[in-house]
Amino acid sequence: TQLLEQSPQFLSIQEGENLTVYCNSSSVFSSLQWYRQEPGEGPVLLVTVVTGGEVKKLKRLTFQFGDARKDSSLHITAAQPGDTGLYLCAGPDLYNTDKLIFGTGTRLQVFP
Amino acid sequence: DAMVIQNPRYQVTQFGKPVTLSCSQTLNHNVMYWYQQKSSQAPKLLFHYYDKDFNNEADTPDNFQSRRPNTSFCFLDIRSPGLGDAAMYLCATSRVRTRWSETQYFGPGTRLLVL
Numbered sequence: 001t002q003l004l005e006q007s008p009q010f011l012s013i014q015e016g017e018n019l020t021v022y023c024n025s026s027s028v029f030s031s032l033q034w035y036r037q038e039p040g041e042g043p044v045l046l047v048t049v050v051t052g053g054e055v056k057k058l059k060r061l062t063f064q065f066g067d068a069r070k071d072s073s074l075h076i077t078a079a080q081p082g083d084t085g086l087y088l089c090a091g092p093d094l095y096n097t098d099k100l101i102f103g104t105g106t107r108l109q110v111f112p
Numbered sequence: 113d114a115m116v117i118q119n120p121r122y123q124v125t126q127f128g129k130p131v132t133l134s135c136s137q138t139l140n141h142n143v144m145y146w147y148q149q150k151s152s153q154a155p156k157l158l159f160h161y162y163d164k165d166f167n168n169e170a171d172t173p174d175n176f177q178s179r180r181p182n183t184s185f186c187f188l189d190i191r192s193p194g195l196g197d198a199a200m201y202l203c204a205t206s207r208v209r210t211r212w213s214e215t216q217y218f219g220p221g222t223r224l225l226v227l
Contacts (some may be wrong), residue, residue: 020183030122033215042116042202042218043155088154090216098143098162 001062002027004103012109013079021106023089030071030092033100034063037086044073046074079110115139116219118203124225125168125193133188133222135203144186145216146178155202161186190224198226 007022023032031050035043047056049065049072056063060083062075072089086108093099117136125131135144143162147155159168161180175197177189190197200221206214 035218040220042204042221043216044218045215047148048215086152098160098167099157105152105154107152 001028002091002094002101004091004101006087006089006103006106007082007103008106010107010109012111015080015110015112016078019075019076019079019108021087021108023072023103025070025075025091027094028069030069030094032065032069032089032091034072034074035088035090037083037088043086043088061106076108081110081112084108084110116203116205116217118201118219118222121205121220122223122224122225124227126227127169127195128192131190131193131224133190133201133203133224135186135188136184136221137203137205137217138184139205139207139217140183141205141207141217142183143206143208144180145202145204145206146188147199147204148197149202149221158188181201193224193226198224200224 005024031047031048034046036046037043047063049063052067052069054065059075064073089103090100093101115138119134146158148158149155157169158172158176159178175191175201179187200223202221203219204216206216208214
């Protein structure tokens with residue numbers, strides 16, 4: 001069974017701080033996605049990384065896919081209250097082509 | 113511009129009283145998913161349709177059923193809701209199979225409360 005473990009589980013910081021969220025697995029994934037879910041809403045895709053070692057930037061968010069394609073990280077620079085939400089990594093299930101395996105989630109709270 | 117629509121946004125039902133949640137999509141996507149999400153947890157896949165092919169997760173209780181009468185609509189039926197079924201129910205779609213790194217587009221969810 002492929003598992004995606006995220007750390008930390010909860011993160012509470014002040015506006016302007018930097019943070020990193022990790023997504024780790026013992027399995028290789030063909031790609032990994034990051035979603036953000038705001039309270040009371042469905043998850044929204046932020047990025048897909050497909051190549052080992054790939055780095056993608058989305059404004060203040062930097063995503064990295066590990067060289068071995070077993071892990072990924074999300075770094076947020078100068079966090080803002082609008083970044084508050086549940087961050088989920090996800091990757092396709094090797095054994096069930098229609099299915100996404102979601103990570104355990106990281107709940108981020110950014111205080112003004 | 114809404115792409116995946118879920119109705120209602122909030123649903124209150126009584127213990128044991130059947131309830132139906134609905135999802136519609138304007139994306140003409142082949143795949144539709146139903147997830148259950150409890151507080152601060154990752155979404156848990158209940159089942160999905162690839163076109164008309166229904167795929168049930170092994171650990172989805174028999175109490176949960178689904179119907180997809182056409183490409184645009186999908187329904188989640190909970191035959192006898194228990195207190196443990198109170199959760200957010202998310203509908204999602206993807207154009208083709210997720211293996212190809214397809215994006216899943218989620219609706220806003222229906223929050224179910226069981227009294």
